[in-house]
Amino acid sequence: MYYTHYVTVHGPHNGILCLECDANIICLWNPSTREFKVLPQSSIQRPPSAADTSFCGLGFGYDSQTDDYKVVRIVGNVFEYHCDGNSYYLETTEQVDxxxxxxxxxxxxxxxxxxxxxxxxxxxxxxxxxxxxxYWHATAHDYIILSFDMVNETFSTLPLPEFDGGFEQCNLELLNYNGLLGAIVYPLEGTPKSFDLWVMNGFWTKQFSIESVPRVERPLGFWKNGELFLESSDNELVLFDPSTREFKNLGIHSYKEMQIVAYVESLVSINGRSEHEEHVIRRTAEDEVG
Structure with missing residues (x-):
């Protein structure tokens, strides 16, 4: 039986979701077929001098050339150094599984x-x-975007859009916007909030701005006709229409960070087992708080 209070969802791709669970458990799941697969633990050796390891980046995607689904995981190794009796820790991201x-x-x-x-x-x-x-946020000598090519299995980097305020004052959320890499920029603190959408198509261009949206915490993704899912300051899911500036409260409350997933049914097999065989129990947020 797999029980977790918190799951980060990656995907879906062709109807398959990748679930990043507690204790670094990673699963694939096809809700349409109710097929479920817990990925095996990696046997890759960590440096013996590492005091600790942490998984600091995970991505899930599809290799169209080999018709394969891949999970890439960036592992940070923490090394301990001693100086004058004091301990200092240096974290590096040196390994990729x-x-x-x-x-x-x-x-x-x-x-x-x-x-x-x-x-x-x-x-x-x-x-x-x-x-x-x-794509991930990353830092090297400066803030950058790190990308991983699922076909060629190589990394590359992109610059960030040149927005006012920088990371000292703003959040930047990467997303798929109509088949292009997009970035939503919004203030770290305060309400009302404004949202700028940038799109990468050879270079960054600002697509549009939404000014002074009250009572919201962060964006969750776009819906039809440019409507924007938002998480309100009281953890409610709302749909905002920028053209009319109207809010629609969807009556969904979350006690943890929300995710919006656009799912299309698929019969693609993941060579797993049924939810029943794996003793998977799905529980809703209402079950947890009830």
């Missing part, structure tokens, strides 16, 4: 961008997968 559904196995990837030292900031809950590439 890649899982292949076809092979049902993990392998280690070496890449010069990762080897030079990149600190991944995997904080967004939006869909960061666009046209075969998965």
């Amino acid at each position: 890649l899982y292949s559904l076809k092979g049902n196995s993990w392998k280690e990837i070496s890449d010069p961008i990762i080897d030079r030292g990149v600190n991944v900031r995997d904080t967004t809950l939006l869909d960061n997968y666009v046209n075969g590439f998965y």
